[in-house]
Amino acid sequence: MSDTPLLELEGISKFYGNIIALQGVTTEVRAGQVTCVLGDNGAGKSTFIKILAGVHEHSEGTFKLEGEAVNFKNPREALNAGIAAVYQDLAMVPLMSVWRNFFLGSEPTKGIWPLEWIDKTKAKRIAKEEMAKMGIDIRDTEQPVGTLSGGERQSVAIARAVYFGAKVLILDEPTSALGVKQSGVVLRYIVEAAKRGLGVIFITHNPNHAYPVGDRFLILNRGQSMGNFAKGEITQTELTSLMAGGAELEALQHEIDAAQNA
Amino acid sequence: MSDTTGEATASKPDERLAYRGVFQRALIRPEIGAAIGAVAVWIFFWAVSAKFGQASGAQSILDQASAPLGIMAVAVALLMIGGEFDLSSGAATGALGILTILLVRDVAGDAAGAGFSLWVALPLSLLAALGLGWWNGFLVNRTSLPSFIVTLGSFFVLKGAKLGFSKLIVDQIQVGKLDDLAIYAEANNASDKGYGLLDKVFAGEWVRNDHIWDSRDWVYSIGVLAGLTLIVLAIYEYHFRRRDTMNPTGLAGVVVGLALGLVGVWQLHGTDGSGGNTLGALLIGAGMLIGFLGWGMWRYAPRLASDSSAGDADGFMTPLIVGFVALVAAMAVGSWFDAQNGEDLSDAFDLGGSTNLIIAVVVALIAMLWSARSSSAIAVGSAIGGAISAAVANALGEARARVISSGIVALLFMMAFLNLSTEQGARAIIFIALAAVGFVSLITAASRGRRRDDRTGSALLLVTSLALVVMAFFIQSESASAKFRAQAFSVMLAIAAVMAIWAVATMLFDVRRFSDVKADAFARNLMLGAAVLILVGMVARLGWVTEAEAAEGGSIVKYSVRILWFIGFTAVVSWVLARTRFGSWTFAVGGNKDAARQVGVPAARTKTQLFMVVSAAAWLVGVLLAFRLNTIQASTGDGEEFEYIIAAVVGGTALTGGYGSTIGAGIGAVIMAMAVQGIPSARWNSDWRFVFVGAILLLAVVANNYIRTKAESAR
Numbered sequence: 001m002s003d004t005p006l007l008e009l010e011g012i013s014k015f016y017g018n019i020i021a022l023q024g025v026t027t028e029v030r031a032g033q034v035t036c037v038l039g040d041n042g043a044g045k046s047t048f049i050k051i052l053a054g055v056h057e058h059s060e061g062t063f064k065l066e067g068e069a070v071n072f073k074n075p076r077e078a079l080n081a082g083i084a085a086v087y088q089d090l091a092m093v094p095l096m097s098v099w100r101n102f103f104l105g106s107e108p109t110k111g112i113w114p115l116e117w118i119d120k121t122k123a124k125r126i127a128k129e130e131m132a133k134m135g136i137d138i139r140d141t142e143q144p145v146g147t148l149s150g151g152e153r154q155s156v157a158i159a160r161a162v163y164f165g166a167k168v169l170i171l172d173e174p175t176s177a178l179g180v181k182q183s184g185v186v187l188r189y190i191v192e193a194a195k196r197g198l199g200v201i202f203i204t205h206n207p208n209h210a211y212p213v214g215d216r217f218l219i220l221n222r223g224q225s226m227g228n229f230a231k232g233e234i235t236q237t238e239l240t241s242l243m244a245g246g247a248e249l250e251a252l253q254h255e256i257d258a259a260q261n262a
Numbered sequence: 263m264s265d266t267t268g269e270a271t272a273s274k275p276d277e278r279l280a281y282r283g284v285f286q287r288a289l290i291r292p293e294i295g296a297a298i299g300a301v302a303v304w305i306f307f308w309a310v311s312a313k314f315g316q317a318s319g320a321q322s323i324l325d326q327a328s329a330p331l332g333i334m335a336v337a338v339a340l341l342m343i344g345g346e347f348d349l350s351s352g353a354a355t356g357a358l359g360i361l362t363i364l365l366v367r368d369v370a371g372d373a374a375g376a377g378f379s380l381w382v383a384l385p386l387s388l389l390a391a392l393g394l395g396w397w398n399g400f401l402v403n404r405t406s407l408p409s410f411i412v413t414l415g416s417f418f419v420l421k422g423a424k425l426g427f428s429k430l431i432v433d434q435i436q437v438g439k440l441d442d443l444a445i446y447a448e449a450n451n452a453s454d455k456g457y458g459l460l461d462k463v464f465a466g467e468w469v470r471n472d473h474i475w476d477s478r479d480w481v482y483s484i485g486v487l488a489g490l491t492l493i494v495l496a497i498y499e500y501h502f503r504r505r506d507t508m509n510p511t512g513l514a515g516v517v518v519g520l521a522l523g524l525v526g527v528w529q530l531h532g533t534d535g536s537g538g539n540t541l542g543a544l545l546i547g548a549g550m551l552i553g554f555l556g557w558g559m560w561r562y563a564p565r566l567a568s569d570s571s572a573g574d575a576d577g578f579m580t581p582l583i584v585g586f587v588a589l590v591a592a593m594a595v596g597s598w599f600d601a602q603n604g605e606d607l608s609d610a611f612d613l614g615g616s617t618n619l620i621i622a623v624v625v626a627l628i629a630m631l632w633s634a635r636s637s638s639a640i641a642v643g644s645a646i647g648g649a650i651s652a653a654v655a656n657a658l659g660e661a662r663a664r665v666i667s668s669g670i671v672a673l674l675f676m677m678a679f680l681n682l683s684t685e686q687g688a689r690a691i692i693f694i695a696l697a698a699v700g701f702v703s704l705i706t707a708a709s710r711g712r713r714r715d716d717r718t719g720s721a722l723l724l725v726t727s728l729a730l731v732v733m734a735f736f737i738q739s740e741s742a743s744a745k746f747r748a749q750a751f752s753v754m755l756a757i758a759a760v761m762a763i764w765a766v767a768t769m770l771f772d773v774r775r776f777s778d779v780k781a782d783a784f785a786r787n788l789m790l791g792a793a794v795l796i797l798v799g800m801v802a803r804l805g806w807v808t809e810a811e812a813a814e815g816g817s818i819v820k821y822s823v824r825i826l827w828f829i830g831f832t833a834v835v836s837w838v839l840a841r842t843r844f845g846s847w848t849f850a851v852g853g854n855k856d857a858a859r860q861v862g863v864p865a866a867r868t869k870t871q872l873f874m875v876v877s878a879a880a881w882l883v884g885v886l887l888a889f890r891l892n893t894i895q896a897s898t899g900d901g902e903e904f905e906y907i908i909a910a911v912v913g914g915t916a917l918t919g920g921y922g923s924t925i926g927a928g929i930g931a932v933i934m935a936m937a938v939q940g941i942p943s944a945r946w947n948s949d950w951r952f953v954f955v956g957a958i959l960l961l962a963v964v965a966n967n968y969i970r971t972k973a974e975s976a977r
Contacts, residue, residue, distance in 0.1 A: 091860040095921050105858070107843045116842065
């Protein structure tokens with residue numbers, strides 16, 4: 001593994017007029033590693049992803065992709081550079097089959113224009129294989145995506161991003177709408193994706209999900225970076241307390257204790 | 263990388279993805295409702311009118327269905343799958359026809375025209391059409407307004423422009439005449455500007471009576487029978503589990519069965535006497551039994567010891583009894599009522615037509631209330647509709663009962679509405695209603711029996727097929743109409759035979775509960791072969807006459823080339839939708855536009871192209887109309903856009919976008935054409951046509967919705 005991180009962010013800030021959405025965020029993403037971005041609602045997580053995925057441009061700081069400073073103007077540019085975002089709403093068409101969703105927008109074709117048609121056998125085979133590599137057995141790729149469970153849908157989206165050559169995979173709250181078991185399944189896909197050499201950015205507000213899979217943790221609170229730790233530098237308890245704004249929790253604890261003692 | 267967890271999960275099948283059997287997979291297709299509906303409507307009109315079932319009937323249905331309705335319905339369905347509507351599509355057909363004629367007209371003075379050759383005029387008007395579609399798409403994309411509003415604007419502009427320009431240029435509310443080209447050319451010995459050739463392309467005809475082919479009936483019967491056989495075999499292939507090595511003994515059965523069947527068909531062709539018919543039928547039946555079971559022995563694994571998956575074994579006795587009672591009642595009605603009595607029953611009670619209607623409404627209300635409550639004995643003594651639906655409601659439970667009783671209510675309502683209050687009419691309607699209830703109940707009993715265990719299910723299916731045989735013989739002996747005694751009788755016997763053999767086969771062979779790509783592909787090829795064979799058979803039957811028929815004379819049947827345009831257009835559009843990126847993107851922009859855009863689908867461009875497909879179809883229809891009618895009214899096409907949308911919806915296309923079928927839209931157009939042709943040919947007042955169309959629309963939407971949720975929940 002080379003020494004240059006896939007993504008390197010230094011002092012990234014974003015201002016919307018006089019509102020400071022994000023200030024001085026520094027972190028890195030290495031190939032084969034999972035960087036978790038933790039934060040409560042309104043912490044600036046969405047702004048952070050939008051900068052990475054090319055939806056917004058950052059106002060200050062440096063954003064380096066494989067050592068070179070970049071500045072994406074739109075999502076397509078980010079995608080072409082190998083940064084794929086899997087959003088909470090998933091970008092899937094529920095009534096369409098798994099394989100059509102998998103290849104939507106980049107279908108493999110046979111024949112010569114204007115007589116060009118989708119290579120259905122190939123598309124189905126690849127979709128099935130790629131899903132199997134992620135550890136999920138979709139026997140019937142003709143099944144509409146709408147009939148899959150939330151975790152399976154995430155896996156389709158992740159497998160799609162991996163197949164189409166993403167180097168960096170951004171997952172926006174992939175576990176927030178899922179039950180305990182399903183979340184476990186998705187966490188396994190995250191590890192799987194990292195093992196295959198991708199840099200994964202896993203955005204969540206649940207430290208219990210982040211800690212087991214993460215190699216690096218970036219904690220955001222009210223647009224400020226609360227710290228950027230490698231796995232060895234922080235425990236899960238510290239992570240939880242930092243994320244919720246430790247001081248506030250402590251104050252609450254004192255209040256409750258006082259009330260009980262009275 | 264030593265990864266054990268990944269492999270372990272990969273090899274473990276996901277328990278949530280249960281295998282869907284052949285019938286469930288068929289039900290999930292959007293066009294299946296329309297296909298069943300088309301068969302049902304055809305049988306209905308076949309039973310009540312003389313024209314259906316003859317070549318002239320098929321000709322008028324296909325002609326009515328093809329253009330403008332069918333071609334436009336297919337294009338509009340494509341656009342609706344892409345999530346948009348085009349209310350200007352109806353007016354556009356007339357407008358583009360008028361434009362084409364204006365471009366070729368060559369008259370000086372008040373009634374002017376551009377005087378182009380058709381070879382120039384057609385591409386020019388096509389360009390105008392594409393421009394119109396582009397403009398609609400551009401407005402919808404740019405304003406982000408609902409296409410309903412945007413294209414409503416285009417509709418009024420076109421409607422006004424047609425009238426305005428017609429008056430301005432030719433000073434009439436119609437524009438003609440295209441065939442002046444030919445007349446002028448002949449008179450002046452000049453070029454006809456392509457009219458002669460293009461008239462053949464757009465309005466050519468195939469006159470059936472001019473084409474004699476004596477072995478036509480052979481091609482027809484062999485083609486259709488072989489096709490139906492292949493369908494049955496395909497269902498077997500989908501349903502049963504293949505053996506590891508084929509068993510050649512079974513193959514011998516297939517050969518013997520095939521031979522017996524062929525001899526049977528030959529026997530039926532060569533005879534007129536009833537003894538010969540019986541012999542032929544027995545030969546065919548024996549051939550089916552040996553052939554189908556031989557096929558099964560050859561290919562499929564034998565059934566393992568009883569897999570009594572004792573599921574929710576709710577009683578099959580009640581529906582069984584209801585079924586038998588209904589069938590006996592049907593036969594009683596059939597024999598007691600006088601089939602020849604055409605006297606109006608309501609005269610005896612001194613009731614007028616409106617009283618009829620009131621009675622029907624009251625009966626309908628009682629029946630509906632009853633099926634909604636399905637509790638105590640309120641409806642005892644109420645009219646027959648209430649009683650039937652009550653019995654069915656009790657037997658089958660809420661959900662199904664509501665569907666069935668609404669069907670009965672609709673039937674009774676129609677009976678009163680269409681003044682079918684003669685004794686023979688009442689006999690027919692009540693007989694059909696009771697028989698339908700009977701068979702639905704029996705099949706319900708069989709499917710419930712199968713849920714208990716396979717043996718009970720098969721036994722009940724055998725009972726059902728026996729009941730069908732009895733009913734067939736009853737109809738043969740009691741019916742007043744020759745076509746029931748002959749055709750309906752033999753079709754019922756054939757269905758009974760297939761059902762009975764199926765019941766035996768499910769006892770002998772093992773059901774497949776996993777997906778098998780090879781078997782599925784083979785079954786699909788069988789289905790394709792069946793479609794080709796049936797098509798060949800039908801084309802032979804409809805397109806040619808035998809020498810005997812030609813000698814008899816008979817009415818002249820002319821098929822127009824626009825039927826081919828309709829079929830070809832539907833085939834091409836359906837292929838594009840199913841197999842190309844554009845088709846995939848159409849589903850995507852209709853299903854979830856934002857998601858499609860996120861993964862790089864050019865959503866706006868796709869929508870614009872869809873609008874252009876619709877206007878190109880409108881151009882095709884306009885040209886077809888111009889060549890057929892020679893003169894086009896300024897109002898041609900106005901308001902027809904809703905019929906296109908109805909046909910698309912009847913064909914299973916969702917109003918919300920992202921779901922649907924263009925083949926379904928074509929079938930929907932055929933259903934609507936059958937209504938248009940069937941009502942007058944059944945000698946009912948055709949003023950009520952739109953009542954029928956509206957009823958079909960509602961019924962289709964409800965049925966499609968019901969089937970879809972059912973199929974998806976049963977996954």
